[in-house]
Amino acid sequence: MNKILATGLMLAWLATGASAQQPVKKAPKKAPAKTLPAKAVAAGIPAELKQPIPFDPEVKVGKLPNGLTYYIRKNTEPKNRAELRLVVNAGAILETDDQQGLAHFLEHMAFNGTKNFPKNEIISFLQSSGVRFGADLNASTGFDETIYQLPVPTDSVRLFEQAFQILEDWAHNVTLDPAEIDKERGVVLEEARSGRGAGQRMREKYFPLILNNSRYADRLPIGKDEIIKNFKPEVLHRFYKDWYRPDLMAVVAVGDFDVAKVEGVIREKFSRIPAVSNPKPRVRYPIPPHKDTKIAIVTDPEQPNTVVQIMYKRPEIKGKILYDVREAIKRVLFNSMIGNRINELTQQSDPPFLAGYSNYGSFLGDQDAFSSYVIAKDGNVNRAVTAILDENARVDQFGFTETELDRAKKQYQKAVDRAYRERDKTRSGSYVNEYVENFLHGDIPVSISFYNDFLKKYLDGITVGDVNNLAKQFITQENRAVVIMAPEKDKDKLPTDKQILALINNAGKGLTAYVDKTLDKPLLPTLPVGNPVASEKQIRDINVTEWTLRNGVKVVLKPTDFKNDQIIFSATSPGGTSLYTDKDFESARFASTLAQMSGIGDYNQIQLGKYLTGKTVSVSPYIGETNEGISGSTTPDDLETALQLVYAYFTAPRKDMDVIKGFLSNQKSYLQSQLATPTPQKVFQDTVQSLLGAYHYRRLPLTPNRLDQVNVDRADAIYKERFADASDFTFFFVGNFKEKDIKPLIEKYLGGLPVTNRKETYRDLGIRTPAGKIEKTVTKGIEAKSTVQLVFSGDFVWTPENATQIDALAEALEIKLTETLREEESGVYGVGVSGAYAKIPAQRYTFRIGFGCAPENVDKLIARTLAEIEKLKQNGADPKDIEKFKAETRRESEVQLKQNNFWLGYLSNQYFNNDDPTEILREDELLKQVTPESTKQAANQYFGKNFIKLLLQPERKQ
The missing domain is CATH 3.30.830.10 (Metalloenzyme, LuxS/M16 peptidase-like)
Known part of the structure; x- marks a missing residue:
């Protein structure tokens, strides 16, 4: 669960505010403090601005006789989905001295047994309905509030009604079983452990000062270890009884449903919560x-x-x-x-x-x-x-x-x-957050x-x-x-x-006024002479069109109505840094960064930003290891400007030495500081990266000395080489456009790109994860915390069937390890399992299993992990876990297939890998092939002899 401020509160977070890029669609919580007396200010306000802020009429707000507030809004984006929240206007700030950390602990217990869902049945029930634990089902505890998050499908009447039963159970039916409390102590202590480090240690010193010794300084939501270890269950019961009460609660429901029916369900279920007579005052604590x-x-x-x-x-x-x-x-x-x-x-x-x-x-x-x-x-x-x-x-x-x-x-x-x-097309989650803020x-x-x-x-x-x-x-x-x-x-x-x-x-002495330097020139001094579409191919099953322009540029288009004002695009060509020697590697990998920072044509980066004011355009060139390309986003109105930028990045890159010098100077300073005082996690991740990359030069961490190898002139030349020939580029456009409208612009700007018709592809550098059994321990850090990564790898046969089996195996193992390492052993806060596979530059797979834990538990938890893998190899995945994987995958796909970003990524990957773009239509067929037997075969195939165990252990105290 993602705990708000529970661990590692950063100073940068404390100062966040609105930016010009993010519209304030709701009225502000705050306005600047006034320098004049309120009456004087009010006297100067026009009568029309003295009117109250109008509450959004699209949301139905009500209050039950017991004091509970509810917000309901119909919203069809995404379709057949709803975002539900239970909001409790109580958090860590209300804890007594013997309860420090129990507001957060109580939130954990809401997932460990309620009247209608014993033990972990909430998680299991929702997973079987396609709701992922952590990614979808979640909760957070802050200083002043606790929020339970439940996104659910609405096309199942039973599931939708059960979701409200879960909310009601959280509100007043959490069982707080002493045995479950004792099991959860370890999980919460591991969450606290994960947040320990330099930030937490320094925060403990500066918080009392900057918060002027207010109550906020000693009521961090994560609490105190000694209390978590030793509190009596009745102390937790007391917090639940005092603060989980209807007058401090709100239910928020936004989604694709009938508002009247949802209101009826809320009234039925939440009216059962009795009002509290003589409630404790909900005190607001000031910062003096x-x-x-x-x-x-x-x-x-x-x-x-x-x-x-x-x-x-x-x-x-x-x-x-x-x-x-x-x-x-x-x-x-x-x-x-x-x-x-x-x-x-x-x-x-x-x-x-x-x-x-x-x-x-x-x-x-x-x-x-x-x-x-x-x-x-x-x-x-x-x-x-x-x-x-x-x-x-x-x-x-x-x-x-x-x-x-x-x-x-x-x-x-x-x-x-x-x-x-x-x-x-606004997503329900955006509205939910507004109503949560209104209540709190x-x-x-x-x-x-x-x-x-x-x-x-x-x-x-x-x-x-x-x-x-x-x-x-x-x-x-x-x-x-x-x-x-x-x-x-x-x-x-x-x-x-x-x-x-x-x-x-003494700041501000001898200053002069800011000079706003702009440039008044056309972005492209000379417009290109384009080339028409030479051939066209329709892929009607997925509503995709392929064009090949006369200059060789290929364009793949998928018009959608998922967003009204969005067009996103990308381009890719084989090659990348793999085509350059190790001597040129640093120059090659920074080439696109330096080019973009320099601007285009006559415009430096600052002037370009000013020129684009009032337009929604983002275009970025990139050079990867096996390809180079462009990524971007815009609107239908600004598409021509976006294509002009694309053309300019191909034909008129700049080399701004001041900006480049400053960037490299800052990068070197940053790397030097990292090298002088390396954090434990930095040392560990550098080791992991290096070892898994077989200590190949290109997998070693960046250092100041390596940064010195960047030759600006060579980087400029490499950038120009990569974008000198557009004939082997494929462009992808997804969004709200009509082909007939976009065609003239495509022909003009992409058809006008330079071509040399060279034939090239990427180079396989031969970098492979080492074979055999390898163990590596990094000893670094003063906190009693360890990190474990277990890696299996090997050759892979690239087929959709094999990819689906790896996905299923990874999800089944993660479900099982969450049950065992977290719920049974109480040894971890979270555990992650990822199964990755690649076709380019070579067909390979990698399974990575990672978790953090106490140093004394490392061996036990690794042994339990390997035991669960062995069970998979003997018996295959639990049929219930397979069904959870299938449900989650289907539900996720229902949403993804209505998202522009998904289609852009999917199409670009399919074409770059030379795979069938209609493969997505086979998902149900592929999922049916996932069985206990198929996962057994997959486990024996992929959890093989190539096994790497990587540990981060703390330094021994002298």
Whole structure:
């Protein structure tokens, strides 16, 4: 289960906020704090903006007599599916001292036995209905809330009704069997173990400071190990009784169903929960304000780089009236513009930091924050902090420019327009999240139609002065907090509290106004002379058309109506870095990255971004090991611009030495920090990668010395070589288009691509996972935690039948290992099994089994894993597990076949592998061939003599 904040809360998360690329379709939870008294501000608000924010009329909201709230909305995307949630307005913040971690523990217990679903029957029942545990069925516990997530099919009346029974059971019928509690202790302790490391150790030091010793500082949802190990069942019962009650609960249902029937089911089932007389008050815990600047400088021997975050905390203000909606739009524009400026700093020949941002967004509890975040280059805190704060101060002193604001408005309006166009194709999960936020925080969901109209009415009226004023509201000396996280080895190099304070207070000296540099030239100085379609082939069974243009370019088209405003595309050609010697490898593998960072034609990357303002276009060239190509996405309106970019990446790549120099400089600094203070997981993954790649030069980890081998001129030449001949490229287009409309554009731009008609293919480098039995142990890390990876590999006969058997075997084994290693042994939090197979460059398969655990349990859990594999080899998979695999696969396919991304990936793979593109239609036939006997044969074939055991073990304490 994915626990919100349960493990490893990152500072970067604390500062997230809206961007111009993501439309705020609902009313904001918060607006900037006001500098004037409320009455004075209210007096200046036009009467029309004093109106309350209109709640989306498409959702039915009700409340039962016992106090439970429900939200119901009909939505047909995806078809025959529903997203259900049980939301509990209670989390770790409400735990007593002896309950720390039990809000989260209780969430685990909801899957381990209820009145109508004993023990693990919830998971088993849903898996047999096609709902995957973890990927679909899930839950999360935060400081203030617990959310149960249940996506289910709606075309089975029995299953759909049972899903609501599960929600009701979670609400008041969790059995909390003492035996099950004792079994689950180990699972929760393993989850806690998985989150331990440098981040967790440093967080324990800085949290009390930046949260001003509020209750949030000592109520992390994961809790305390000693309590998890030793609490009495009645202590857990007490939390369940106190806080799982109808007045603190909401049921959310969005999907393809009859609203009236769903309301009836909810009323029937959840009215059975008795109201609580004299309930405990649901206390809201504040984060106390402070006049001073809180500074936390923390180090750790496993922290690889130096990170600085400066936070200006502010009280949240909930959006209630239309004025608040307008204020939120200003904040989105502010974040977009300052984000663009900071991004430009990384385009310099010597960037001042490895990465950074400044924005305004939610913080924690009752707080918002304006946050600036940087990863210092070469550990230079002064330079990184000065650069980011100077950029903030530049906005404060000089403001944004009219041209910046105009672009931000265009980009945001475009994003909202797209959301409006896709209003009938919006997935149910998006709506669910809005209603969860309304219940928990009072955010008011509005319809996209209302929001689109509101934006068109008020966006133009927002002036550059309106947005510029926000900086003065955001950046203050009160409620300011600074956190520096750095490697232990650099402790003596770090500035003192006094020096940090001086650095912040003295920022912004001697600045000049930002100059908005743009370029006013056509993207393509000369339009290409195209070539027409020379031949056409129809594959009617999957509604695909193949065109071959006169210049040799092949185009595969699948028009769909899955999205109203989306066209996605890709292109591929055999070759890639495999065609170059090891001497040229580093230059080859960075060639497409350097080309894209440089821009195209007369436009550098920054200017290109400005030129594309107001358009939805993304085009990226790539060079892989066995192929090169293009990936991209756009809309019907912007398709021509996208194709112009494709043409330019083939014919007019740039070599921007400043950007390239800065990029390589930052990459080298990052690699040096990783090498100087390697994390245990980094060392382990590098070892795994190297060993499985037989220590071939091209499978060894990237190092600063290897990065020095990148020759910019050679990289430029390799890029041009890879894209010099379009005759062996195949392009794929999937989305909302008509062939007759797209044809002239395809003929003009793809038909105009250069061709030399060379004949080439990829080269098999002979890199294979080593054969035989191999064991490798990496000893690294100070936490008592181990990582296990078991790998089986070998030659493979590439057929759809064999691929399906591997998929089935992997799923059956994962189900069985979850039952045994997690539920029976209580030894792991999660276990993953993947079965992979490839045709190119050679027909090979790989099975990987991975889990984390306590060091003392490694041998036992590996033995249990191998015992389960042996059972598969003797008896085949459990028929029940096979049926779960089939149900999950069929349900997944029902959704995937209505997704553009699936079809683009599927078609490009089928064509590159020279496989039948109609193979997808054989799925039912292939699934019928999966039986206990077939999985027995597969287990004996694929779990063979080539076995590698890789372990990460902690260092022995002296």
